[in-house]
Amino acid sequence: MRIVVLAGGIGGARFLRGLKAARPEAEITVIGNTGDDIHLFGLKVCPDLDTVMYTLGGGIDEEKGWGRDDESFRVKEELAAYGVGPDWFGLGDRDVATHLVRTQMLGAGYPLSAVTEALCDRWKPGVRLLPMTDDRVETHVAVEEDGERRAIHFQEYWVRMRASVDALAVVPVGAEQSAPAPGVLAAIAAADVILLPPSNPVVSVGTILAVPGIRDAVAAADAPVIGLSPLVGGAPVRGMADKVLAAIGVEATATAVARHYGAKGAAADDAPAGLLDGWLVDEVDAAAVADVEAAGIRCRAVPLMMTDLDATAAMARAALTLAEEVRA
Amino acid sequence: MRIVVLAGGIGGARFLRGLKAARPEAEITVIGNTGDDIHLFGLKVCPDLDTVMYTLGGGIDEEKGWGRDDESFRVKEELAAYGVGPDWFGLGDRDVATHLVRTQMLGAGYPLSAVTEALCDRWKPGVRLLPMTDDRVETHVAVEEDGERRAIHFQEYWVRMRASVDALAVVPVGAEQSAPAPGVLAAIAAADVILLPPSNPVVSVGTILAVPGIRDAVAAADAPVIGLSPLVGGAPVRGMADKVLAAIGVEATATAVARHYGAKGAAADDAPAGLLDGWLVDEVDAAAVADVEAAGIRCRAVPLMMTDLDATAAMARAALTLAEEVRA
Numbered sequence: 051m052r053i054v055v056l057a058g059g060i061g062g063a064r065f066l067r068g069l070k071a072a073r074p075e076a077e078i079t080v081i082g083n084t085g086d087d088i089h090l091f092g093l094k095v096c097p098d099l100d101t102v103m104y105t106l107g108g109g110i111d112e113e114k115g116w117g118r119d120d121e122s123f124r125v126k127e128e129l130a131a132y133g134v135g136p137d138w139f140g141l142g143d144r145d146v147a148t149h150l151v152r153t154q155m156l157g158a159g160y161p162l163s164a165v166t167e168a169l170c171d172r173w174k175p176g177v178r179l180l181p182m183t184d185d186r187v188e189t190h191v192a193v194e195e196d197g198e199r200r201a202i203h204f205q206e207y208w209v210r211m212r213a214s215v216d217a218l219a220v221v222p223v224g225a226e227q228s229a230p231a232p233g234v235l236a237a238i239a240a241a242d243v244i245l246l247p248p249s250n251p252v253v254s255v256g257t258i259l260a261v262p263g264i265r266d267a268v269a270a271a272d273a274p275v276i277g278l279s280p281l282v283g284g285a286p287v288r289g290m291a292d293k294v295l296a297a298i299g300v301e302a303t304a305t306a307v308a309r310h311y312g313a314k315g316a317a318a319d320d321a322p323a324g325l326l327d328g329w330l331v332d333e334v335d336a337a338a339v340a341d342v343e344a345a346g347i348r349c350r351a352v353p354l355m356m357t358d359l360d361a362t363a364a365m366a367r368a369a370l371t372l373a374e375e376v377r378a
Numbered sequence: 379m380r381i382v383v384l385a386g387g388i389g390g391a392r393f394l395r396g397l398k399a400a401r402p403e404a405e406i407t408v409i410g411n412t413g414d415d416i417h418l419f420g421l422k423v424c425p426d427l428d429t430v431m432y433t434l435g436g437g438i439d440e441e442k443g444w445g446r447d448d449e450s451f452r453v454k455e456e457l458a459a460y461g462v463g464p465d466w467f468g469l470g471d472r473d474v475a476t477h478l479v480r481t482q483m484l485g486a487g488y489p490l491s492a493v494t495e496a497l498c499d500r501w502k503p504g505v506r507l508l509p510m511t512d513d514r515v516e517t518h519v520a521v522e523e524d525g526e527r528r529a530i531h532f533q534e535y536w537v538r539m540r541a542s543v544d545a546l547a548v549v550p551v552g553a554e555q556s557a558p559a560p561g562v563l564a565a566i567a568a569a570d571v572i573l574l575p576p577s578n579p580v581v582s583v584g585t586i587l588a589v590p591g592i593r594d595a596v597a598a599a600d601a602p603v604i605g606l607s608p609l610v611g612g613a614p615v616r617g618m619a620d621k622v623l624a625a626i627g628v629e630a631t632a633t634a635v636a637r638h639y640g641a642k643g644a645a646a647d648d649a650p651a652g653l654l655d656g657w658l659v660d661e662v663d664a665a666a667v668a669d670v671e672a673a674g675i676r677c678r679a680v681p682l683m684m685t686d687l688d689a690t691a692a693m694a695r696a697a698l699t700l701a702e703e704v705r706a
C-alpha cells in the first residue's frame with residue numbers, strides 16, 4: 051500500500067510514527083513543509099523536515115518534540131557571546147551538524163531533495179521524505195508590533211513571539227514561483243491513500259498546497275484523501291492554528307477546517323479545488339459530523355489525541371478505514 | 379612604542395603574551411599568518427588568527443595551546459555520524475561559533491581583516507590583529523604517501539599526518555596573487571621595532587613574508603628587526619620546523635635560520651632582501667653567536683624556552699634590548 055502524507059513538524063511527525071506502527075508494510079512518502087525553513091548564522095535550517103527525520107529516525111527530543119535528544123547549546127551560547135543574533139532560536143550543538151552538512155551540500159549545488167535523501171541515509175526514517183519543493187519558499191506572517199505593521203518570518207512569529215499577537219496575514223513568499231520537488235507529483239498520482247495529518251492547515255499543509263501543482267494533483271488523485279482535524283473542541287491540540295486560521299478568515303473549528311480544505315470534486319467558480327474525501331474529528335466534536343457530511347465530506351468522530359503510540363496508531367487506522375469506505 | 383610582530387599560531391601567541399607583559403603600554407600590531415586557513419564543512423577556519431585571539435583574549439585551551447578552553451566536540455561527533463569528513467580536525471563546539479560568525483560575515487562581503495576586527499571586539503586581545511592578507515592563500519605541502527607524490531593542505535600534513543613523513547616542498551598557494559591586508563604595510567613602516575617571534579620560519583613567518591610587499595617593507599623599515607630562534611639545540615621547541623626547513627634546503631639550526639632570514643641590507647644578486655638586524659639564540663646555542671654575527675646579524679644567547687609568562691616576558695625584553703642596541 052502506497053500512502054502519501056502531507057506533513058508539517060511535530061504533529062505530522064508524531065502521526066507518521068503512529069501510521070508506521072499501524073501499517074509497517076506500507077510504502078510511505080512524506081511531502082514535507084519547507085515554508086518554515088530559515089537561514090540562521092549562514093546555516094540552512096529546515097525545522098519540519100528535521101522534526102520528521104529525527105522523530106522517525108530515533109533522534110528526536112521526545113519531550114520537546116523538536117530538536118535532537120540529549121542536546122546541548124554551547125554553539126548558541128558562544129554566538130550570543132559574540133553578540134550575534136537571533137538569540138531566540140533553539141539551535142542545538144548536535145543539530146548544528148545537520149545544518150552544516152545540509153548547507154555545505156546546498157552550497158555544492160545539490161538540491162534540497164537530494165540533501166534530504168543524504169541526511170536520511172543516516173537516520174533511516176522508514177519513509178521516503180521529500181521536501182515539497184527544492185525552491186526557496188518562506189512563510190511570512192504580518193503582525194502589528196509596537197503600533198507598526200510588519201512582516202516577519204514564521205519562525206520569528208512562533209518561536210520568538212510565541213504567537214502572542216494576532217497574525218494579520220500569512221504569506222508563503224516565493225510559493226508562486228516554486229515547483230514541486232522531483233517525485234512529489236508522481237507519488238501523489240501513484241498513491242493508494244493520501245493523508246492530511248493533524249498538522250497546521252495554514253502554515254504546514256496550506257503551504258505545501260501553495261506550491262503550484264500540488265493542490266491540483268491531490269484534488270485529481272484517484273486515491274481517497276483523508277484528513278484528521280488538528281482542532282479539538284475549537285482549539286488546536288498544540289501550536290497556533292487558531293491564530294493563523296483567523297488570519298485567513300477561517301474559524302478554529304474542526305468543521306470550518308474541513309470546509310476550508312473542501313470536498314473533493316467540489317470546486318466551484320474561482321475557489322480552489324476541493325480536496326477531502328473523508329475527515330476525522332475528535333469525539334468531543336461529534337456534533338460536527340453532520341455539518342461536515344453536509345458539505346459532501348464523509349466524516350467520523352474518533353479519539354484524536356496523540357497521547358501515545360497506540361492512540362496515534364489507532365488514529366491512523368481510523369483514517370485508513372475511512373479511506374476503505376470511500377473506495378468501496 | 380609601536381611594535382609589529384609577524385606571528386604564527388601557538389609559539390607566536392605565547393610570545394605575544396610575554397611581550398604584552400614586558401611592555402603593557404606598547405601599541406602592538408600583529409600580522410597573522412593565514413596560510414593555515416582551511417575550509418571545513420563550509421566553515422572558514424583561521425587557526426593561527428584564532429590562536430592569537432583566544433590566547434591573548436583569555437579563551438584558549440592552555441594545555442593544548444590551540445582551541446577553546448572548556449571545549450566539547452558534539453558537532454564533530456555528529457558530523458562523523460553523518461559520515462562527513464574530515465575527521466582529523468579538532469573542531470570544537472565553542473570554536474564552531476567563531477567560524478560561523480566569520481563565515482557568515484565573509485559571505486556577506488566583509489574582508490577577513492574586518493571580520494577579524496569584529497571577532498576581536500569580543501576577545502579584546504590588547505593588540506591590533508591583522509591578517510597578512512584578505513586574499514586566499516593556502517599553504518600546501520608536497521608529500522609522498524603510499525608511493526605517490528601529492529600536495530596536501532598544511533593542516534592535513536600537520537594535524538592528520540603529524541608531519542610523520544618528509545615534506546618535499548612547501549608552497550603558499552595563491553601568495554603571489556595576494557596583497558597585504560589594509561594596515562599591514564603602514565604598520566610596518568611606522569613601527570619602532572619589528573619582531574619575528576619563535577614561530578615557524580617556513581609555514582608561519584615565511585608565508586607572511588611571501589605576500590608581495592611585506593618582505594620588502596620589513597627589509598626597508600627604519601625600525602630594527604629582531605628575531606628569536608624557534609630552534610634550540612638543533613630541534614624545534616615545538617612543531618615541525620625541522621621538516622619544513624628541510625623541504626626548502628635549510629638546516630634546522632639557529633644559525634641556518636638566521637642566515638635564511640638574512641642580514642638587513644644584505645640583499646645580493648637575485649636573493650631576497652635580508653631582514654634581520656638582530657637574532658636571539660638559546661643559551662645552549664651560544665656557540666652560534668659568532669657565526670650569526672659573521673653573517674652581519676647582531677646576536678645574543680639568552681634562555682628561549684617559553685616555560686611560563688615570566689620566562690617569555692624576559693625573552694621579549696631581551697629582544698627589545700637588542701633592538702635598542704641596534705638603534706644606538
